[in-house]
Amino acid sequence: MRRSPKDQEAAHGKLSRRALLLGGLQVGFVGALAARMRYLQIDQADQFRLLAEENRINIRLLAPARGEIFDRNGRTLAHNSPSYRIIIVPEDAGDVEQVIAKLSELIALPPEDIERARAEIRRGRPFLPITLADQLNWEDISKVAVNAPALPGITPEVGLTRIYPQLDDFAHVVGYVGPVSDYDLSKLDAPDPILRIPRFQIGKVGFEAKREDVLRGTAGAKRIEVNAGGRVMRELDRKEGQAGADMQLTVDADLQNYAQARLGSESAAVVVMDCESGHMRALASAPSFDPNQFVRGISVADYRMLTEDPYRPLANKTVQGTYPPGSTFKMVTSLAALEEGLIGPDDTVYCPGHLEVSGRKFHCWKRGGHGHVDLNTSLMQSCDVYYYDLAIKVGIDKISAMATRLGLGTRHDLPMSAVASGLAPNREWKSRVKGQDWLVGDTANASIGQGFMLASPLQLAVMTARLATGRDLSPRLIKSIDGAEQPSGAGESLGLNENHLRMVRRGMYSVSNDRRGTGYRSRIIAEGMRMGGKSGTSQVRNITAAERAAGVISNKDLPWERRDHALYVCFAPFENPKFAVSVIVEHGGGGSTAAAPIARDVMLQALYDGTPPLEAYPKGDRKRIKAQQDRLERERIKRAENPDSDRA
Amino acid sequence: MSYLEYNAKSTPTGLRKILYLNWPLTLLLASVAGVGFLMLYSVAGGSFSPWAEPQFKRFLLGMGVMLVVALIPIWFWRNISILAYLTSVVLLLAVEFFGTVGMGAQRWIDLGFMRLQPSELMKITSVMLLAAYYDWLPPERSSRPTWVLIPVIMILFPTFLVLRQPDLGTSILMMAAGGGVMFLAGVHWAYFAAVIAAGLGLVAAVFQSRGSSWQLLENYQYRRIDTFLDPSQDPLGAGYHITQSKIALGSGGWSGRGYMQGTQSRLNFLPEKHTDFIFTTLAEEFGFIGGLTLLTLYVLIIVFCVATALAAKDRFSSLVSLGVAITFFLFFAVNMSMVMGLAPVVGVPLPLVSYGGSAMLVLLAAFGLVQSANIHRPR
Incomplete structure (x- = not known):
C-alpha cells in the first residue's frame, strides 16, 4: 500500500506526539511511585521499623x-x-x-x-x-x-x-x-x-x-x-x-519436729513463743501432711484422704483454729478484777459447788464445791464459782478489754494463712452481731472462757507470754530477710500493776507446783526451770439437765467429737520467763491430763534446747518418760529415710 | 516508509550489526538483572540455589535470544508477526487443555527443560501483531470503526483466554498494552474515552454482581480487592501480604537495613519473597536509595526504547519499540503499586528481577526486537 509522503509525515508526527504524551504519563506515574516510596520509607520509617521489630522479636x-x-x-x-x-x-524425633x-x-x-x-x-x-x-x-x-x-x-x-x-x-x-x-x-x-x-x-x-x-x-x-x-x-x-x-x-526445726512428734496422732496444736522477742519457736498442728505431695501434684485419692479425715490435717490449728479457752481464761478475769481494785489476794468467795445467777444455776466443775476460796486457790484448783462471782462484779466490758490487752480477740499479724481473730465478746459485740442484750449469764460463762469466748492456740500463747512478762509482746515469724534482721516483737510494758501480775503468776505457779494444783502431775522439778501454768477444759456441748440428773457423763463414754477440748498454757522458768507454751488437744478430755503433759514435755525440750535430762521430771514419771523419748527417737530415724528429708 | 524502501546499503550488515547494538540499553538490562541475582541470593539466605543460579542461566540464555532476535532484520519480524501471534494463541489453548496447575492457576506448559508460560509470550506477540497491523493500515483509516474493531478482537481474544486461566493481572496488562499501541497508532481519543467510561461501568458492575447469580469474578479475587481496600480488616489472613510488605518497605528507611539483614524477608514474614514481592526485600535491605535506583534504571530503559521508536523510520519499528516499553512499564508499575499498597495483589512479577524463566526470556526477546529496530534503521 503506497502512501503519500505528506500522510506519512502527519502520521509520524502524531505518533511522536502521542508517544511523548504517554511517556509523560509514565514519568508521572513513576514520580507517584517514588513519592509513595518516600512516604513509606522516610516519613513512616520509624513506625514500620517498630512493627518489623515487633514481628521478629519475642520476649x-x-x-x-x-x-x-x-x-x-x-x-x-x-x-x-x-x-x-x-x-x-x-520434628527432630521423626517417628514419635x-x-x-x-x-x-x-x-x-x-x-x-x-x-x-x-x-x-x-x-x-x-x-x-x-x-x-x-x-x-x-x-x-x-x-x-x-x-x-x-x-x-x-x-x-x-x-x-x-x-x-x-x-x-x-x-x-x-x-x-x-x-x-x-x-x-x-x-x-x-x-x-x-x-x-x-x-x-x-x-x-x-x-x-x-x-x-x-x-x-x-x-x-x-x-x-x-x-x-x-x-x-x-x-x-x-x-x-x-x-x-x-x-x-524464728522457728526451731528441732523443737517443731519434737512438738509434732509429741502430738503424734492426736488432733492437736502446740505453740511455743519466745518471751523476750516474741519469736515463734514452734507452731505445730497435728495431724499434718507432706507438702511435697502438693508440689508434685497430689493424687485425687490422697487428697480425698486429707479432706475427709475428721482430724482435719489440712487445717492449721495453731492460728486458724479457735476454741473456747476454758479455764485458761481465768487469769484474764482475775487480772481485770485486780486492776479494778475489787479484790485483794486474801479476799475469799465461798464455793458450794454452784452459783445462782439470775435464776439459773451455774455449776462448778467440782460438784461438792471448794469451800472458801481465795485468788491463789481459785487458780490452783480452777474454781469456777469464784470467777462467776468476780465477773459479775467486774462486768463483761472490763473483762473483754483485759482480754484484748492480753492478745485475745485480736488478729495477730503473722505471715500465715487464715490467722483467726478469735473473739473476746462484750455488750457492743452481742447487740451488733446477735442483736440481743448482754445477759449476766453470758458474763458468768465468759468468766471461765466459755460461751462466746474463742481463742486460738497462738492467742493463748501470746496471753501467757504477756502475763509472764507484763510486756506487750507481739508474735513474730520472720527472723531475717536476706540476712537483714527483722524487728523483734518485744513490746513496751502493758502498764499493768506489777503486784497484780505477780499474784496471778503466783496462782499459775501453784497450778503446776502445789500438790493440790491441777497441773501438779505435769510439773518440772529441775531447779530454775519450774513453770507456771494453767489448765483448761472447754466444753463443746451443753450439759443437759437430764444428763446432769443422771450424773456427770465421763468423757470416755462420749463419741470423740463431743468430748471436751483439753488446754494448757504455761511459761518457764518461773523467775525469768523464757518461753510461753500453749497446747490444745481437740476433744482430748481434761486439760490437766491430756494437754499438760504435752505442754511440759515441749517446754522442757525448748528450755534445754534438745532432749532434757530425766532429772527434770518428777521421779515417778522418769521410767515412762524414758520410754517415750526412745519411741520418739525411733520414729525420727524412720522418718529420716524419706528421700525428700535431709535429716541425718 | 515500508520495509521495501529500505536502502539495504544504509543499514549495517553482517557482524558489523553488533557495533550498532544499543549498548547502553543492553547494559541497563544486565544491571537490572544483576539486581535480581543479588536479591535472589539474599532471599535464599545467602545461597545461589534455589533461585539465583537458575535465574542467571536463564538470563544468559535470554541475552543469547535477544542477540539473535536483534541481528535478524526487523522486517522479518514484521512479516512473521501474524504467525507468532497465532502460535501464542495455539499455546494458550494448549494450556487450557494440557496445562499444569500451579499456584491455583493453570499457566504453564512443561517443555522438559523449562516451563513455558504462553501468556508471557502472548503479551509480546500481540504487541507485534498490532504494530504490524498499523504498519499495514493507512493512518487515515485507523479511526474508522471497522478498522478499530479488528485490533480490538486481536487484543480481547487472547485476553479472554488468559483470564480463563485465571490470571487477572496478565489479562489487564495485555489489554492496557494493546490499548496503548492503538493509542500511539493514532486511533481517535474518543474511543479511549468511551472504553474508560465503560471500564468504570464494568467496575461498578463487578461490585454489584458480588454474591448474585451472575457474579463476574472468583471469590478469591473479590477478597483480594477487599483486602486491598482495607488491609487492616484481616491482618493475619488475606491482608497479611500487604501489611507485611508495607512493614518491610517502611522499615528500610533511607539506606536500608543492609544487604542480607532484612528481618522481614529473612524470617519469612514476606510472602512470595522471590517472585512478586521481591521488591520489598530490595527496599528493606537497600532502603529508599535502593528502590529509587531500581526505578531509575527502569525509567532509563524506557527512555532508550522511546528514543529508538522516535528515531525509527518505519511505523512497525516505532510501534513495536513503544509497545515493548509500555508492556515493560506496566509490569513494574503494577508490581510496585501492589507491594506499596497502591493496587490489589494481582500476581504481576517485577520484570527482570523476580524469579521466573518465561517472563525473563520473553522480555529479553522483546528487547531484541527493539535492538533490531535500532540496528536496522536506515542511516
Whole structure:
C-alpha cells in the first residue's frame, strides 16, 4: 500500500506526539511511585521499623529462683532442687511413637503422661518442644542422656522444683507452692507476666503464699528472634532475673519436729513463743501432711484422704483454729478484777459447788464445791464459782478489754494463712452481731472462757507470754530477710500493776507446783526451770439437765467429737520467763491430763534446747518418760529415710 | 516508509550489526538483572540455589535470544508477526487443555527443560501483531470503526483466554498494552474515552454482581480487592501480604537495613519473597536509595526504547519499540503499586528481577526486537 509522503509525515508526527504524551504519563506515574516510596520509607520509617521489630522479636521471661526458707538455726525448711524433665521436639524425633517406645524401655513413663504428650504433639507445631516426663531423678535422666544418640528429638532439661525437707513438720507454717491456676490469676488485677511462664510455681498456702512478694524475686528476660512461623531462630540477649530473698524464720526445726512428734496422732496444736522477742519457736498442728505431695501434684485419692479425715490435717490449728479457752481464761478475769481494785489476794468467795445467777444455776466443775476460796486457790484448783462471782462484779466490758490487752480477740499479724481473730465478746459485740442484750449469764460463762469466748492456740500463747512478762509482746515469724534482721516483737510494758501480775503468776505457779494444783502431775522439778501454768477444759456441748440428773457423763463414754477440748498454757522458768507454751488437744478430755503433759514435755525440750535430762521430771514419771523419748527417737530415724528429708 | 524502501546499503550488515547494538540499553538490562541475582541470593539466605543460579542461566540464555532476535532484520519480524501471534494463541489453548496447575492457576506448559508460560509470550506477540497491523493500515483509516474493531478482537481474544486461566493481572496488562499501541497508532481519543467510561461501568458492575447469580469474578479475587481496600480488616489472613510488605518497605528507611539483614524477608514474614514481592526485600535491605535506583534504571530503559521508536523510520519499528516499553512499564508499575499498597495483589512479577524463566526470556526477546529496530534503521 503506497502512501503519500505528506500522510506519512502527519502520521509520524502524531505518533511522536502521542508517544511523548504517554511517556509523560509514565514519568508521572513513576514520580507517584517514588513519592509513595518516600512516604513509606522516610516519613513512616520509624513506625514500620517498630512493627518489623515487633514481628521478629519475642520476649521470653526467665523464671527467677525462689527464695529459700530456713529456721532460726539455718536448717532448711524449703529449698529449690534441680528437677529434670524430658523434652521432645516432634520434628527432630521423626517417628514419635518409636522414640516414646524406646524411652519407655529405659525409664518408667506414666501412661497418662504419654497420653497428654501425644495430645499436645497433635495440637502443637512440630518444632515446639513438649514435656514428655517431669520430676525425674538423676538416675533416670542419666540413663536418657547416655542413650541420647538412639533417641532423636529427646533432650533432658533441668529446672527448679521446691523441696520441703522437713516433710510434714512445717506444712502449716511454711505451706507449699504449686503451679499458677486460672483462679490465682483471676484474683489479681494486673498479674505479673511472670505468672504466665508455663509451670511457674507460686505460694499457695502458708508463709509461701503470704510472703510471695519477697520470695518470688523478679523475672529475667531473654529476647529471641522468631520467624513468621514462630520458630526460635536465635537468642539476641538475656537479662537474668533476681532471685527471691532468702528468709530465716524464728522457728526451731528441732523443737517443731519434737512438738509434732509429741502430738503424734492426736488432733492437736502446740505453740511455743519466745518471751523476750516474741519469736515463734514452734507452731505445730497435728495431724499434718507432706507438702511435697502438693508440689508434685497430689493424687485425687490422697487428697480425698486429707479432706475427709475428721482430724482435719489440712487445717492449721495453731492460728486458724479457735476454741473456747476454758479455764485458761481465768487469769484474764482475775487480772481485770485486780486492776479494778475489787479484790485483794486474801479476799475469799465461798464455793458450794454452784452459783445462782439470775435464776439459773451455774455449776462448778467440782460438784461438792471448794469451800472458801481465795485468788491463789481459785487458780490452783480452777474454781469456777469464784470467777462467776468476780465477773459479775467486774462486768463483761472490763473483762473483754483485759482480754484484748492480753492478745485475745485480736488478729495477730503473722505471715500465715487464715490467722483467726478469735473473739473476746462484750455488750457492743452481742447487740451488733446477735442483736440481743448482754445477759449476766453470758458474763458468768465468759468468766471461765466459755460461751462466746474463742481463742486460738497462738492467742493463748501470746496471753501467757504477756502475763509472764507484763510486756506487750507481739508474735513474730520472720527472723531475717536476706540476712537483714527483722524487728523483734518485744513490746513496751502493758502498764499493768506489777503486784497484780505477780499474784496471778503466783496462782499459775501453784497450778503446776502445789500438790493440790491441777497441773501438779505435769510439773518440772529441775531447779530454775519450774513453770507456771494453767489448765483448761472447754466444753463443746451443753450439759443437759437430764444428763446432769443422771450424773456427770465421763468423757470416755462420749463419741470423740463431743468430748471436751483439753488446754494448757504455761511459761518457764518461773523467775525469768523464757518461753510461753500453749497446747490444745481437740476433744482430748481434761486439760490437766491430756494437754499438760504435752505442754511440759515441749517446754522442757525448748528450755534445754534438745532432749532434757530425766532429772527434770518428777521421779515417778522418769521410767515412762524414758520410754517415750526412745519411741520418739525411733520414729525420727524412720522418718529420716524419706528421700525428700535431709535429716541425718 | 515500508520495509521495501529500505536502502539495504544504509543499514549495517553482517557482524558489523553488533557495533550498532544499543549498548547502553543492553547494559541497563544486565544491571537490572544483576539486581535480581543479588536479591535472589539474599532471599535464599545467602545461597545461589534455589533461585539465583537458575535465574542467571536463564538470563544468559535470554541475552543469547535477544542477540539473535536483534541481528535478524526487523522486517522479518514484521512479516512473521501474524504467525507468532497465532502460535501464542495455539499455546494458550494448549494450556487450557494440557496445562499444569500451579499456584491455583493453570499457566504453564512443561517443555522438559523449562516451563513455558504462553501468556508471557502472548503479551509480546500481540504487541507485534498490532504494530504490524498499523504498519499495514493507512493512518487515515485507523479511526474508522471497522478498522478499530479488528485490533480490538486481536487484543480481547487472547485476553479472554488468559483470564480463563485465571490470571487477572496478565489479562489487564495485555489489554492496557494493546490499548496503548492503538493509542500511539493514532486511533481517535474518543474511543479511549468511551472504553474508560465503560471500564468504570464494568467496575461498578463487578461490585454489584458480588454474591448474585451472575457474579463476574472468583471469590478469591473479590477478597483480594477487599483486602486491598482495607488491609487492616484481616491482618493475619488475606491482608497479611500487604501489611507485611508495607512493614518491610517502611522499615528500610533511607539506606536500608543492609544487604542480607532484612528481618522481614529473612524470617519469612514476606510472602512470595522471590517472585512478586521481591521488591520489598530490595527496599528493606537497600532502603529508599535502593528502590529509587531500581526505578531509575527502569525509567532509563524506557527512555532508550522511546528514543529508538522516535528515531525509527518505519511505523512497525516505532510501534513495536513503544509497545515493548509500555508492556515493560506496566509490569513494574503494577508490581510496585501492589507491594506499596497502591493496587490489589494481582500476581504481576517485577520484570527482570523476580524469579521466573518465561517472563525473563520473553522480555529479553522483546528487547531484541527493539535492538533490531535500532540496528536496522536506515542511516
